[in-house]
Amino acid sequence: MNMEEKRAPHVLIFPFPGQGHIHQMLTLAELLCHSSIEVTFLNTHHNHKRLLQFTNIQSRFARFPGLFQHESISDGAPEDHPRPSGFLPDLTDVMKMNSIMSPHLRNLILNIRDDPGRSPVTCIICDGLMTFAIDVANELRIKSIAFRTISASCFWAYLCYPHFQDDKDLDEKALSVPGMEKENFFFRRRDLPGFSRQFPENPLISDSVLELCIKETFNSARASALILNTIEDLESPFLAQIRTKFQKVYSIGPLHSFAKNLRTATKDQTHNHNGLWEEDRSCLTWLDSQPPKSVVYVSFGSITVLTRSQLSELWHGLVNSGYRFLWVRRPGLVSGEEDSDIITGERGFVVKWAPQEEVLGHRAVGAFVTHSGWNSTLESMAAAVPMICWPNSADQPVISRVVGELWKVGVDMKDVCDRSTVEETVRYVMGGGGGEMGRSTAEIADLFRKSVVEGGSSYSDFQDLVKDLKSN
Template identity: 30%
Template sequence: MRKMGGKKLHAIMIGFFYQGHIAPFQNLAIKLASSGCAVTFAHNEFVHHMLSKAEGVNVEKADPFLVARRSGLDIRYATISDGFPPDFDRIVNLEQHWEAIFLDFPSRVDKLIGDIIHKDDEAFAHFLVADTFYPWPASIARKYNILNVSFWTQPALMFATYYHYDLLVEKGYLPIKGDEVESKDPAFNTSITKKIVAEAFEQVKQADFILINTVYELEHELVSDMHHNQPTYAVGPLNFTTDVALPKSLWAEADFTSWLDSKPRGSVLYVSFGSLAHSNRQLAEEIANGLLLSGVHFVWVIRDDPQVLPDGFEDESKDQGLIVSWCNQSAVLSNPAIGGFLTHCGWNSILEAIWCGVPMICYPFFADQPSNGELVVDVWKVGINLCDGTSVDRREVAEKIKQLMSAESSNSLRDEMNKMRALMLRALDEDGSMQANFLQFFNDLWDRAEARAEEAEEEVDSD
């Protein structure tokens, strides 16, 4: 644990507001504090409200880092408004919300950071840690002359793709279809999503350090290549690095452990398309009928609207499966009854599936998901695609489910998954790549902070 005259580095962390970003970002805060940093972590106010409601805790008294602080970690907690009330639907009103993130939110962040620095005279130096998708970190870090750490919660493959987008277009590799990658969810085929990516990667090219929540052994070539451009470190998987209790879910979680425990080992298919993908009725109907045809036990998470299901499906399938609105995905995947995962290929879902050794059926929707699915199916060979054509058909769904859930036909997938799981476990060993890379980042951060402090002293002396 490095200190300068008894003083610590102080991380100011501005949390992102989508479910898939919350857990790794909070775990990064624990990792920094465990390494000797002071941390001030700020959630968006509406995230604070949702976390509190999901936990059944009074909003005024809720503090996600209370247990961590009681364990001796130096983590302070704050909230910051994005300008909208807690019940404002930020997904339905995606464009309106993001315009505010571009125009109004930076001034709120600026004030928060200014207040923290002004009131804190115990830190050796402050540094900013923000999600790569935020469009303001470089300018605010520059204003306060603090180091800027960008945190990327998707795979290094997508980071490199966005980072080199212009070069890929110039070489003819992109665009894939029209002006952007095709998405199954029209809400994400908008000009605002292109603006978010463009602004984010203009900002990230000015970051002092880049952290990626990936396993070095899975993407070492990409991470090493990025490191030649800017200091870049694979510090994942952060999802499994702490035992400190942290509220991470934006919705209340159903507990059906007793139901799972009553099922034979490897007999249940877990189905979830994450927190952002919206199921349409046609897709839900084909999957529902495919599940019935397969005869396989299942748990299906439908967060947005259970009315997308075919009429009578819940009654017809009541002896075969469960339909829930949300759950603790890691806990479910780790249950011995789970034998497969039908997934949208969100990065957290893939990491959790590997951690639990569960092979996947892939049906990606948008953003990084299609590329993640290619990694799962074509590169790592730990999953299969839900459909081989352009549309989902119930008979093909049933065939793919049976293929995945049959121990005989999925032997090779499970063998490869066991290798991947062992690799991930090694990365998290005390002398594994995750710890080594994080330590290297931390030391480099200290060295840069000391150099800046010396430069500042020299400027004062010269004046």
């Protein structure tokens, strides 16, 4: 035993400034506080203000006196800068943002160290797209852990990306998965991370963005460990490949189910909202008046941008299907338009933002038309709601492929946007998907439930993470 007193664990959590990233890492902060680990949650000034404005973060974390604090730093852009849809920084300028944030991060950690009223930071859990924080941690001799908020399947695809060859045939086999030969599962070129393809209507897509994602993926290996919000039994072939390149991998998903279990156990009725948009909870009242499994929920996340033509085709396909629907129509969803009157109708209910986890868990919801973001996918699988996947960029094409072809819990509708296909797909999924889809969604939802309780793989990995954080 060292003469020096062992330092209490104090984790600084630093997400990439995007809604999906903040959502997962804030949930992780809650879980660590439940485990008596002090947490400082570091956000950009812009997103910190939005969290305070639109969420109950203050009251939620008031349950952990002395264990949770906020901090914020500049993202390098002036406060009046018109952030793109979803409030991400300009992704093509991320490296500039990182160079600006790096000295601020270093100074913040030093200031905490010099503050007699606070414990020094013992570990940085940084977003895997913010790996400059690993360099800061190394300089200050602090443990660092990278957290990637994408699926293991997509993370592995990024690791393999330098080996891909350019080819215009999008249906050509591009990537096999070791250990999955019996399932005959593979990725086509059209299933690769969306940054590898050009989408004229989406200004976030560029070669520099792809290069950044690949670079940061490999840089993540410089941390002492990697956290993924996934389930061992769901993505074991991908995790096995990732573990050949990383010292330690914690598979601790789904985080939202973990947090829900803890709140239930402690009889905590606090609503979990980690978003940067104001929720319209009137949609829950509307859902209460609908028959069971009669509503199609439609949401394309916080950054997807549609053309007016795409919106029209999706809309008419839904209307022609004959089913009721709840559509999230956030500002900025349609390229070049702030508003559109196309989404109307007596069978539909439209909100700017919805409490998605509660919506997917509602008895009235029978299917989810989604952009296949990882948070949305996890929440849908946990609720046993089948998906109609219409991916747009980043990890979404990868996820839609495994949802449709590997896990059989939805239909991959990528690269198709015509009303007849939308109508046919909605009817198929709402009609039960031939029976197999219903069985698969129930089995995976059960797998999720088992993973986050004592004895489950995610529960065990989380306990290992807590133990390692406390060991210093």
